[in-house]
Amino acid sequence: DAFVSPVVDGYREGACGQACTYDPEAAKALxxxxxxIDGPVTLWFNSGAGHEEWMEAVANxxxxxxxxxxxxxxxLEFADYLGRxxxxxxxGPFRLGWAMDYPSAENYLTPIHATGASSNxxxxxxxxxxxxxxxxxxxxxxxxxxxxxxxxxxxxxxxVPIIPMxxxxxxxxxxxxxxxxxxxxxxxxxxAEVTVNG
Numbered sequence: 001d002a003f004v005s006p007v008v009d010g011y012r013e014g015a016c017g018q019a020c021t022y023d024p025e026a027a028k029a030l031x032x033x034x035x036x037i038d039g040p041v042t043l044w045f046n047s048g049a050g051h052e053e054w055m056e057a058v059a060n061x062x063x064x065x066x067x068x069x070x071x072x073x074x075x076l077e078f079a080d081y082l083g084r085x086x087x088x089x090x091x092g093p094f095r096l097g098w099a100m101d102y103p104s105a106e107n108y109l110t111p112i113h114a115t116g117a118s119s120n121x122x123x124x125x126x127x128x129x130x131x132x133x134x135x136x137x138x139x140x141x142x143x144x145x146x147x148x149x150x151x152x153x154x155x156x157x158x159x160v161p162i163i164p165m166x167x168x169x170x171x172x173x174x175x176x177x178x179x180x181x182x183x184x185x186x187x188x189x190x191x192a193e194v195t196v197n198g
Contacts, residue, residue: 003108003156005167007185010105010146016164017157024065031066040070044094047075051095054165085121096121103185105149106136113152113161124161 002015018026043059045051052075059071076084084090098119100107110133111119115126129152136148156162172189174181180195 001164003113003153003162003164004105004149005100005108005185007167008100008103008105008108009142010149012150012153015150015153015157019157019160020164024061028066036066037068040072041068042072042074042092044074044076044081044090044092046078046081046095048077051075055095088121088123094121100185105146105153106133109133109149109152109156113156122161124159126155126159129155129159 001013001020002011004011004015006013014020041062043055045055052073055073059073062068062071075081085094085096098108098112101111111117113120113122113124113126113129114133115124115130132148132152132155136145136152139145139148170183170187172181172183177197178194179197180193181189182193183189
């Protein structure tokens with residue numbers, strides 16, 4: 001429901017807006033208005049990582065809701081897949097994930113969407129987006145930075161260079177015999193802070 005993960009400051013539930021709302025009738029109307037697709041659609045993903053099942057589910061939804069009958073799948077080993085993305089030789093929709101390098105909204109925006117960024121595999125190029133990111137980077141307060149990053153995310157919700165599908169989640173439990181168990185955004189527990197009760 002957003003381009004920025006819920007584990008970082010600046011996340012806004014539903015920030016992706018209408019573009020990420022399941023509405024098959026509106027999707028079909030927009031698809032038809034845009035002229036549809038001639039010929040087969042190829043969905044690309046990296047092999048060996050368990051993506052086959054959900055990619056098939058996406059294809060089934062496209063068949064059912066958009067009327068796209070001819071959908072093919074192409075998968076490559078991850079190194080070859082990234083190479084093809086770098087070379088811009090993948091034609092059609094492709095799957096890719098992102099793991100943050102540091103807990104900041106900026107890290108979900110700049111590397112994937114800034115013009116010329118190393119992981120901007122879609123070729124997204126919006127000078128207004130780049131300007132907002134620069135404003136956030138140069139902001140004197142966290143509050144001002146987040147406001148600029150949120151405005152940049154709003155542009156993504158309009159332009160939709162990617163479709164955010166989900167953010168990973170973990171489940172953790174601990175004994176009642178310990179307290180101060182805190183899981184950080186990288187899913188690590190600071191064991192030095194854990195205390196034994198009693």
